Amino acid sequence: MAGSAASPTYPVTLAAEEPATRGGFLQRAWRVGRRRPAAIAGAVVVTLFVVMALAAPWIATSDPVRTDWAKIRKAPSWAHPFGTDDLGRDGFSRVVWGARISMQAGVFSIVLAMAIGVPVGLAAGYYRGALDQLIMRLTDAWLAFPFLILAIGLVTILGPSLVNATLAIGLGATPTYIRLTRGLVLSTKEEDYVQGARALGAGDLRVMARHILPNVVSAILVQATVAIPTAIIAEAVLSFLGLGVQPPAPSWGTMLNAAQQFLEQAPWMAYWPGLAIFTLALSFNLAGDGLRDVLDPRDY
């Protein structure tokens, strides 16, 4: 980050350096991108999936939930490039619409986790003391629940649906952000520019929002790009188990659940939804690796 390299003598002018950081970001992105074509490819594929999710009604060739008894489990053909499923629904259209559900669950759950985890971690790291102890013990206990077991427990209480699966995944990912933010805050708040801001009479909220947060945000964003593919897979798993998106909605997980019953008769039902999850998760991971290089060159 440019912030930590800035002269500590004039800490309050840091906010004014924002435009310079942006220019630096693009330049660095270009340099890293040229060196790491895989990261660029990942980012491009992620963008394509986003476009696919947003433009699903126009890309899909037919209604993803319309059943057709004349077309049950047909092998891939020109009319149905991904074949049809056990209810005669078009596989391609279902995979396209499935991107919407996966993206929703993946992105919103991590946004939720950050919305809770970052402020809580910020408070714990900034105020320390009893509050910190309480938050960290709760976080430890929360982390002890295996992600999927926690999600299953929450879905049991809330009932299975896309919204509840997203909530469960988000709550499961929250402690990671609490810990990460707290750790970053602990090291950042000792920096001279934070001390300087405090000496100039800035209040707690101002110091946290204007001086600490901007300096920890890049590490949090990098963590998010790693967490989103995990969340996407988690949604697919929950839906596969029947605890997430409910049929007939086209989720990649529920499609794989149906596919498992017809592996011998209609293997194509299993290829595409899984390949979609794999491609999206892989692309996110590749792009995330690149983003880490761009945002945090110190590691490399």
Next chain:
Amino acid sequence: MIEFLVRRAFISAVTLLIISLIVFTGVRLIPGDPARVLGGTDADPAGLEEIREKYGLKDPIPVQYLRWLGLALRGDLGESIRTRTSVAWTIAIKAPITLELAALSLLVAIGIAIPAGVLAAVRRNTVWDVLASSVSLCGVSVPNFWLGIMLILLVSVRFGWLPASGFVPLAEDVLGNVKRMLMPALVLGTGLAAVLMRQTRNAMIEVLSADYVRTARAKGLAQRAVVVRHALRNGLIPVVTILGLQMGALMGGAVVTEQIFVLPGFGRLIVEAVFTRDYPVVQGVVLITASSYVLINLLVDVSYSVLNPRIRIRGAADGG
């Protein structure tokens, strides 16, 4: 040393207590009469009264919690709504299957990850490194249940080499058991292997540039001796910590893997329990998995502090 152990054990005990609070509260959050939640919708009035009596459901909530905790500590996790058998007993029967699956997956993961990670670190920035890292990245990104389905499709449906599903107890038929456990262990082990490989590579790279490794090289030791005897031993320390932390992912992964390969373990038990609204079973399984996770990591930390004095000094210095 003693102070560190006491401190670490105390923190674990607090964590366990909070876990029990979360699980207790979770069950109370389920809408409806708690007696009905624990007894099932078809329980008769006498049965409901018995449950109210046992858990003291007419007492204040804190008293209820203490009573529930006391019963749980004595191994009484209630009764399954569906089968009317003790939850603790049900879990005890299912656990060995999941433990076997987990143990085999660990073997698979370690067997792949450590050699691959060491190779990638020793031959850093070569084709081997890129290959190992790429495979690892794919391993992290592939949903393991899809990998399982694809394996069944290839190995069982296409070639007919291994049975696609089912379970044979190890005691009855060793070969039959291994045949049915091989694919699930491979599937569950892959994701873990990918994570471990990255960690091994990073840890080894760091260790290989340490002074004592340079000394070992300088005194003329062969590459193999330097890597195995000097670097690997220290390089594995952070890897084992990660292994402990990954136990949660392994338990979660077991749920899906058992579902795909129809293994009657812990994971299938909880999924069935969710669908049949068998709340006492869900509660029991969640409580047991979270507690064992805490205990496993306590053991990992303690065994480390015994093996490596530096950790217990650092651990005591930065507190909890």
